[in-house]
Amino acid sequence: MKTIKVFRVNIPKCIPNKANIYYLNVGKSFWKLITKTDKTIKLERIKNISNESIECDLEKITCKFDNRCKHCIRDWGDNTYTIYPNRSGEPYYFRPAKEEDMQRQIKDCKKWGVSSDFYENLLREVS
Numbered sequence: 001m002k003t004i005k006v007f008r009v010n011i012p013k014c015i016p017n018k019a020n021i022y023y024l025n026v027g028k029s030f031w032k033l034i035t036k037t038d039k040t041i042k043l044e045r046i047k048n049i050s051n052e053s054i055e056c057d058l059e060k061i062t063c064k065f066d067n068r069c070k071h072c073i074r075d076w077g078d079n080t081y082t083i084y085p086n087r088s089g090e091p092y093y094f095r096p097a098k099e100e101d102m103q104r105q106i107k108d109c110k111k112w113g114v115s116s117d118f119y120e121n122l123l124r125e126v127s
Helices: 099-112 117-126
Strands: 021-024 029-036 040-045 060-064 072-075 081-084 092-096
Touching: 021 117, 060 072, 099 117
Parallel strands: none
Antiparallel strands: 021 029, 021 092, 029 040, 040 060, 072 081, 081 092
């Protein structure tokens, strides 16, 4: 039998922003942490009304950390979460939104000639 050694890697803890806004890798969307208890977490997508083109199946996600719900969640212990919506498909990886996320979206808006007001407002909330 072969022995496998597991090494712990010290990953820096993600620091949540003061507005509890999270960035989602799928669709590059922003979500608001509504509530978080020892047992559940509830997130809601922040809609960009001016130029909504994000493809996202869900508007709200509520998960139980014991995974006794329709979604499956993993709390990584560093203020990041992976959620498998409806327990299948592509996982949603949530991490606290950073100023760089908004700056990147503002830059893209200007490149495409669309309003960047939504991301500028989010940037004010995060910083």
